[in-house]
Amino acid sequence: MLTDNHGRKINYLRLAVTDRCNLRCSYCMPEEGINWLDRKELMSYEEMLVTCSLLVKMGIEKIRITGGEPFVRKDMMPFLEQLSQLQGLKELTLTTNGVLTAPLIPELKRLGIRSINLSLDTLDRNRFFAISFRDEFDAVLETIDTALQHGIELKTNTVVMDGKNTMDIIPMVNLTKDLPISVRFIEEMPFNGGEAHYKHWEWNHVKILNTIKEAYPGIEKIQDAAYSTAYNYHIPGHKGNVGIIAAYTRSFCGTCNRLRITPEGILKTCLYDNGVLNMKQLMRDGLSAEEIEQQLLNKIKSRAANGHEAERNRLNNPVHESMSTIGG
Numbered sequence: 001m002l003t004d005n006h007g008r009k010i011n012y013l014r015l016a017v018t019d020r021c022n023l024r025c026s027y028c029m030p031e032e033g034i035n036w037l038d039r040k041e042l043m044s045y046e047e048m049l050v051t052c053s054l055l056v057k058m059g060i061e062k063i064r065i066t067g068g069e070p071f072v073r074k075d076m077m078p079f080l081e082q083l084s085q086l087q088g089l090k091e092l093t094l095t096t097n098g099v100l101t102a103p104l105i106p107e108l109k110r111l112g113i114r115s116i117n118l119s120l121d122t123l124d125r126n127r128f129f130a131i132s133f134r135d136e137f138d139a140v141l142e143t144i145d146t147a148l149q150h151g152i153e154l155k156t157n158t159v160v161m162d163g164k165n166t167m168d169i170i171p172m173v174n175l176t177k178d179l180p181i182s183v184r185f186i187e188e189m190p191f192n193g194g195e196a197h198y199k200h201w202e203w204n205h206v207k208i209l210n211t212i213k214e215a216y217p218g219i220e221k222i223q224d225a226a227y228s229t230a231y232n233y234h235i236p237g238h239k240g241n242v243g244i245i246a247a248y249t250r251s252f253c254g255t256c257n258r259l260r261i262t263p264e265g266i267l268k269t270c271l272y273d274n275g276v277l278n279m280k281q282l283m284r285d286g287l288s289a290e291e292i293e294q295q296l297l298n299k300i301k302s303r304a305a306n307g308h309e310a311e312r313n314r315l316n317n318p319v320h321e322s323m324s325t326i327g328g
């Protein structure tokens with residue numbers, strides 16, 4: 001079993017396969033996009049496979065593919081097929097914006113992908129455009145329908161933005177009445193590829209919950225799954241659940257079981273750190289698997305205790321990078 005210097009089990013890898021995206025969600029990147037990485041700066045599929053295979057041998061049991069938008073990278077499906085065959089990997093899953101995903105659902109199901117996380121910040125077509133600068137609302141809804149038809153478990157992610165989609169909180173919660181999905185609300189974090197600090201921020205997990213409680217006073221807390229980053233709730237009589245992720249408040253760090261690897265191949269042992277090891281460079285420098293494993297272990301054994309400590313360690317580089325360069 002892989003554990004860090006704080007005794008936390010490490011068994012989950014989030015692998016961001018590209019920084020590119022076909023949406024421009026305003027909480028994630030500026031409308032004009034960011035300085036996209038050159039292809040040679042990205043980890044190749046082969047490098048990603050070597051990395052995953054090493055980490056699975058070390059104790060990683062679950063891999064989530066994310067980005068950017070995973071499906072804008074060419075040849076993603078053959079890569080997923082290879083990953084799905086990794087000995088020892090118990091769960092392969094992904095986070096997608098749903099724009100290109102619907103036609104791929106049958107093949108994802110065949111590869112053994114049982115659940116998908118899908119970004120959905122509003123149920124209103126105009127607000128979808130205002131938030132993401134792209135007219136792709138229908139494609140996203142089709143992904144939801146297709147995934148449910150194929151029995152794929154769905155969790156939606158809504159980033160709660162003051163003045164932009166708080167009026168969507170209750171309509172999103174209402175989805176759980178008839179649909180067996182987990183509707184999750186995420187505190188907005190300053191990973192937006194632009195201004196580093198908020199002048200004003202009020203939609204924390206408490207305010208989100210209180211807003212839901214006003215409409216649904218009978219909402220009940222349910223048991224959170226091990227390592228869950230969400231506080232989970234259920235409204236009696238509804239088919240789905242509601243989750244709230246205190247991503248900016250950072251109240252879940254005590255059980256954090258995850259590593260992240262960016263599209264450039266940088267290992268992050270905390271979402272809020274500045275990157276702690278360049279895996280791609282180690283491979284391109286020709287280090288052996290044993291040498292890379294040792295360097296990985298050193299970093300896992302010197303993890304920050306929590307996101308606040310990791311952020312403090314960044315010194316003069318405050319959090320401001322686009323989430324599409326990290327993967328969420």
Ligand code: SAM
Pocket residue numbers: 021027028066067068069070095096097117118119157158159186187188189190191192247323324326327328
């Ligand atoms: N493109 C895919 C998607 O949107 O689902 C995967 C990548 S996206 C960076 C992963 C997750 O990060 C999404 O659920 C998105 O809502 C979340 N995210 C992006 N920027 C964020 C921010 N500034 N604060 C909180 N969550 C953010």
Ligand code: SF4
Pocket residue numbers: 021022023024025028029067068069097119323324
């Ligand atoms: Fe793209 Fe996802 Fe970022 Fe939206 S949150 S811009 S879909 S990477």
